[in-house]
Amino acid sequence: MKTLYLECSMGAAGDMLTAALLELCDKQKFLEKINAIGIPKVTEEANSGSKCGICGTQMSVRVDGIAEESHDVHEHTHHHHAHHAHTSMQDIENLIHGFTVSEKVKSDAIAIYKLLAEAESHAHGKPVAEIHFHEVGTLDAVTDIVGVCMLIEEVAPEKIIASPIHVGSSHVHCAHGILPVPAPATAYLLQNIPMYGGTVEGELCTPTGAALLKYFVSEFGNMPVIKTDSIGYGFGKKEFSRLSCVRAFLGDTEDQTEQIIELKCNLDDMTGERIGLALERLFEAGALDVFTTPIGMKKNRPAILLTCLCRPQQRDTMLHEIFKHTTTIGVRETLCNRYVLDRTETVQHTQYGNVRVKQIRGYGVERSKPEFDDLARLTQKHGVAIDKIKLFEY
Template sequence: MKTLYLDCSMGAAGDMLTAALLELHPDPAAFLEKMNGLALPGVAVTAAPCVKCGITGTHVSVTVNGEEEESVEAGTPHGHEHRHYHEEAHGHEHTHSHPHPHEHGHEHGHGEAHHSHAGMREIEHILSHLDLPEKVRADALAVYALIAEAEAKVHGRPVSEVHFHEVGAMDAVADITGVCLLLHELAPERIIASSVHVGSGHVHCAHGVLPVPAPAAAEILRGVPIYGGAVRGELCTPTGAALLKYFADDFAPLPVIKVSKIGYGMGKKDFAWANCVRAMIGETEI
């Protein structure tokens, strides 16, 4: 059976999963051309070699109108994506105290020009106009729904009041669509993920201090085996959590597998541990 194994010993985030799967793709350049050919408004997706702890992998960057998203938390060291989902009733603040899935490793300006929002209806509209297989579109919408439902529950608001910051929304669409499309093209028969390292400590926000994992990620990861550790900071983001929750058939140790290809998707920050998601694809007996 064609099996994909995702090693999440340094957590998971949308950009890292995209990069790891891209390394498994038979033609990464063609895939990037396809992603950029979707003509997401203002979006450009690029990939570059990246070295962590002596291991060479790939780092994927998504820019929106020439900008990358940037974390607004002080003291969040991990360096995946920090994407911001807004609850309309709470205004425009960029902190963990509002419905914001946080993805590490992108940079992003917070000027007034970007203070517009999109809800699930707008996300559905964007995805409906992309040249994607119907299965990929449905998968992307389902992943978005997991995130929106978790944010709504955490903040005690209906899903209809969960909104996405303009730059973050386009960035998230690229990451989520990229992972869904990569998995569609790689076509594993089974996907297994390791237990998920969520990090430890707290995230400092404008309205206080929140525990790691962030509330939305914790909600999404209900039923998934998770653990903390020596790494201080947020390692598993809500987007990464939702992608794992939706696609993984099981969370288990590495099975007996004849590996044919290995991919390393790198985050931005450097640690004593290689900051990456490792993806292995190969054949298992079951």
């Protein structure tokens, strides 16, 4: 499986992720492409260099020909750009819709900005509609976000994994005052994602970096067993006691396999109602799957074969439930290897409302399927046939 692993041991920011991913691609071709998509007044450059004896790339954004410092969505600058206006979420969507990029890149970029708006809304206690981004910071962030979306599309990994996120410690200065690290918006975005503070003082993970990781990464943890084809080093602009960079590893990992247990028993003296109850209880206890098969037993008796699939550590629990809720006096066990495709879930939009969509990837296979329960709910609510509900992106 083509896998991208992002090492965030010194946090992550939009420009760092852009630079790391850029090292996996044709730099000049990408720069020509992003500078032609229509980001107003912006030119992006990639500077190759060496820090701590390591070669890597650092991104530079010029607005009206002036090299900008790195601004994130929650930052304001109070020097010669202080007169710039603020930009709403709707303005951002209109801007991105005007870029000459694929519909997927547009959809991804807008979805990421909506994550940022939601985080800022939660941090400041304001509705999303009232959230505004500073123009200079917006142009930097838009360039970073759209750039990462374009690079992910180009690299086209089947799976993206990241390390736990080093967020830094101490405090960060922004327009709202001196805030603790991680900043409230960053902390909100990183909920349910492993992170740690460490001893480095400063903001290592920005809201933009956190939103990009939250959106694209399907799994956080240690580096998997991977045969690496290429490695990218993306340098940050901030200087710390340790090298500030994101490392991107692109290579092949084995498709997912795991061992499961198959528990079986024959039932010839239970009613359909009781068998149905037994299935419900096994599912409630955490079984991976439970199903029945009609069989014939001795003396030509019609019967039911009950099969329960579970993980090895669930064996005792499932055996207890089977003996408790069925009439069997014996259960057979088989240890099986299970080969599984990688599964993720996104939300897409229809003319009648949102629908969850399952994406399946692995073993050279890629497909998607709308959640039937969501489609059924919309047919009932709006009185339309299921085949009239069409999925579409932003």
